[in-house]
Amino acid sequence: MPSPLVRKLALFSPLRADDRDRIMSATTHLETFQAETDIVSQGQVPRSMFVVEDGMAARYRVLKDGRRQILTFLIPGDLCDLHVFLLKEMDHGIAAVTNTRVRALTRDRAMAMNFQHPRIAAAFWWSTLQEEAILRERIVALGRRSARERIAYLFCELYWRFEAVDLVTDHHFSLPLTQSELADALGLTPVHVNRTLRKLVAEGLIEKRRNSVTLLDISALKEVADIDRDYLHFGAPPVEVETYFDRLEGNSAGEAAAGAGSPPA
Amino acid sequence: MPSPLVRKLALFSPLRADDRDRIMSATTHLETFQAETDIVSQGQVPRSMFVVEDGMAARYRVLKDGRRQILTFLIPGDLCDLHVFLLKEMDHGIAAVTNTRVRALTRDRAMAMNFQHPRIAAAFWWSTLQEEAILRERIVALGRRSARERIAYLFCELYWRFEAVDLVTDHHFSLPLTQSELADALGLTPVHVNRTLRKLVAEGLIEKRRNSVTLLDISALKEVADIDRDYLHFGAPPVEVETYFDRLEGNSAGEAAAGAGSPPA
DNA sequence: CGATTACTTGAGATTATTCAAATGAGGTGG
C-alpha cells in the first residue's frame, strides 16, 4: 500500500523509483494531531515540514477581532511547507480539522533532498505550484463568485483532489467540515452557507451527510462554478522536463553543481 | 544602477556575487509590452519566464460571463513564472497594466540556473514563497475584510513592495490603476471602490492622483486593514540556510548532485 | 438523560451592486 504522497506524486512528477524510495524512507516518522489543535502555529518558526497521511488540516489566519479565514485544506498526500526553511516565521497557522496523522520530515533531510536530487526538487516544486494554483482559484472564487458558485467550486476542487489520492468512491468522499468552517473558507456566514447548501441539496446536485458529501451531478456543479479541473495541473509534466533531467544526469552525474551556467541551446 | 531584481533579491536571498552575475547575464534581453496587452495568455504554453524591469503587470482570470479577477500585481523586480517549465499550460493570463518592459529568460537557462546553482534555486524559491504569501493575504482580504479594509490592505502591500525596490519617495508611489482595475483586484464594483476611496481621501489617510497615491498615514492604514509587513518575508533568511549552503559547497563543489541522501544529523 | 454543539429557519438591517446619468480630465484636429 503506497502512501498517499507517492500516489499523488505519481500523477505528475518526473520522480524515479530511487527518488521515491528516498522520500519514503525520509518520512517514516508518524505523528498524530487531535482535531482542532494546531499542527503549526502562526508566528512559529517551524522545525520541520510534513506530509499528511490521513485526516484533514487547514491553513488559516485570524484577524485581531476574531474573523477567521481558512486559506487551504490539506488532505492526504499533501506536502506541507517544504519551503519553510527559507523563511523565518509562519504568516499563518495550520490546524488539524479532524484527527490527523502526518509524516514529519526534518529541515536537514528536506534541504538535502531538495538540493541534491533535482528530480525530487522538481517534484517539490510542482507541489508548491499546485498549491499556488489552488490559492489563485480561491481568490477568483472569493472575489468574483456568488455563494452558490463558491460552494460548487470548493466541492469540485476537493472532489478532484481526493480523487487524485484514491479517496473518492462513487462520487462520494469524506468531508468532515462544519458549515462554520466552510463559511470561513468561502468568505461567507455559516447561516448563508446553510441556506445555499440546502438549496443545492434540494436541486439534487449534491447529497450532504454530516461528515461526507456525494456530488450527484458534477458536470452541473462545474457549470455552476464555471470551473475546470485543469488548474490543478494533474498529469505528466511536459516532455522537455524529462529530457532535461536525462541530459542533466547523463552529462554530469557527479558534477551537476559545477559550472555550466550556459544552456546547450 | 542595479536592476530592480537584484535590488529585491538583495533583501533576502543567500545569493553571492557570482550568482547575481549569472542572473544578470542571463536576463539581458529586454522586451516591451504595450499597456492592456497580454504578456502571457491564459491557456498558453509559456516559452520563457521573465523579470519585470519597469511598468506594471497583472495576473488575472476571467470567467465565462466576463467577470474578471485580478490575482496579483507584478511590479519591477518581480520574477515571473520561474516554475512554469514544470507545467503544461497557464491557468491564468498576465497582462501589462501600463507599458511594461520585461527581461526574458529562456526555459533552458532558467532550468540550468535552478538545478545547477543551489543558491539561485533558493532565491527563486524564496520568490515563489513570497508570491504565495501575497496570494494568501489576498484571500484573507477578499474573504474577511470590508471594502475599506481591502483598499487599505492593498495600498499597504503595494507600498511595501515598491519600497523594497526603491520606488517610493516620501510615502508616494506610482499606481497607474483605474478604479475598475482596483475593483477587479479587490472583488468589488468600480462604483463602490470609488465611494470607499474618496472616503479614505476625505479622512486624510491617503492622497490619490490619477496615476499615483500618497499614503499620508500608514500606521492608520495598517490599523484599518489589520495588517503587518511581515507576511512579505523581506529580510535575511535564517542563519541555518547560509550554514547549509556553506556546508554544501564545502564538501561537494563538484558532486552536489551525487548521492548523500542522508543528512549530517 | 442533560449538556453541548451543529444545523435550520425567520425577519430586519447592511453592505455592496446595478443601472443610469452627470461631471471632469486629457487628448485631437480644426
Next chain:
DNA sequence: CCACCTCATTTGAATAATCTCAAGTAATCG
C-alpha cells in the same frame, strides 16, 4: 484656442445578496 471626443471618475436611487440577531430543532456525547 476652442470644439469635440473619449474615458475615468463621481453621484444618485433602487435593488439584490448577504449578514446579524434571535430562536428553535436535531444530533452527538458523556
